[in-house]
Amino acid sequence: MSTASRPLSPHLQVYRLPLTALLSITHRITGVGLTVGTLLLSYWLTSAAYGPDAYANATAFIGSWFGYLCLLGFSVCLFYHLCNGIRHLFWDAGKYFEIPETARINWVVIIATVVLTAVAWFVALT
């Protein structure tokens, strides 16, 4: 039997990622999302420095459906990266490495992200 085509190690295509690993890569993905989002932050601040007309253009863009979509993505990335980042700081301090703790905190991070995003948008829009 030929073994040449077998995967050499647990690879992403044949290996179901545990939730902890999924959240770990999501931390990086949201970090990239936030870096891209800083373009919008810079645009908003710079437009105000250019004057009322430029600021009106910027807020018109941010207030469009595409702008809202960007803001929604940015807010989800921000809250996720914030919550999971705090968990990473605890890991760096050598805490919460046990698997049951990690599994529980996975859900704390997910639920906190959803709740913070929902609360922020609810308060902003009402």
Added chain:
Amino acid sequence: MTLRSALSYAKGLVSAKEGLHHWVLQRLTALALIPITLWFVISIIGLVGTGYNEFTYWLDKPVNATLMILFVAISFYHAQLGMQVIFEDYISNQSRKMSCVITVKFGCYLLMALSIFSILKIAIGG
């Protein structure tokens, strides 16, 4: 101030490169960003639906201008550190890796300078 312990020197456990400095700064900026991000989110929610005059009046306040400058400066610094790690992990071609790292660092510092100048222009010149 050195970030390395005397014991690590005695044991010969000291990195020959800048990895530790990078690692510590990524965590310190993360720590600083926790309260500043919460301030930023609450401020943005308060500014929803306001126009140019309200925004520049708000940014004219010394505490708001200072915290906004810190938010922008630390965020961009944290972003370029994080993006550097991602490029170093996933791009194996040395020259492509270096050009990605340098491009993103230049871009982050350009947007950081632009944003800080804009804040100062509104707060001082406005």
